[in-house]
Amino acid sequence: MSEFKQLTGTEGLKKIGSLIEDIPIAMLVTTGEDGSFESRPMATHIKNFDGTVWFLTPLKSEKVHEIKDDSHATLVFSDAANAKYISAKGRAYVSQDRAKIHELWNSMYKAWFPAGEDDPNIAVLRVDITEADYWEASSSKIVRGIKYLAAAATGGKVDVGEAGKAVIA
Template sequence: MTEEKHLTGPEGLKKIGELIKHIKIAMMTTANPDGSFDSRPMATQTEKEFDGKIWFLTRNESGKVEELKQDSHVSLLYADQGDAKYISIKGRANLSRDRSAIHDLWNPMYKAWFPQGEEDPAIAVLWVEVEEAEYWEASSSRLVRGVRYLAAAATGGRVNLGETGKITVNA
């Protein structure tokens, strides 16, 4: 059994920010013109306080950028198996070549993808404006969760295993 919540506005934004803060990689899914989907790992920029936008650096000429030109809808999937936190985010992607935004997001680790550093002409900023999210979150440590799972199995699911919810950003 899980507690189900529906969050909106600032409370919803705060919850999303808390859930993704320590999860560095999201699987970003975009739509192909033929109706199929592509997913790829993207490094989330979580240095700023979450304000409804999730930031990434990307190559300005890539399959995902071409797909986003056709359809800006994206899905971001985050998973933290150790803490049993999972979040699925829907939103719209935007692209920019704004050098000040690139500078703000730059980290030396990105030289592996952009050998010329933050001045590399291949860099673009991609941000997703979050529209809604769903999450699943365990309410306790791994050991306690294991005991609760056993208790839930023994009691027919009458033990609280955590929280699930839907977040609507612009309600």
């Protein structure tokens, strides 16, 4: 890996946005009642990333209960095909903002909410990201493979990607 980067403000926001914008699923990690971590996959809604990631979820779900008890949350994004990995920390909030539900709604949600977007059990889950750690490779899979071999042969003196922390709030 190249030198560890520290990004702040707009620079960090742009970096994280560019890494997560095409990743359709994030693992949402919350704190369970017993203090252990609970994680589950969630379909993301990321357009013009401004530090917030949106989800639709059942209002009567364990994750909503956990967030009401402790709003700290982590979103873990993984794109193995492009060697991008992001762990983003922030605060989660739940509402039943009907306008936002309408904005985020698509037919995929019929599987969870057969009554449609007016289902009273739909909630909006918002995660405001404050910081993120990231790792990404700098080239295609074939070039990465060659670089990994070269790095192994040279004791790690070949740049195979970038790692860093972005603080955006």
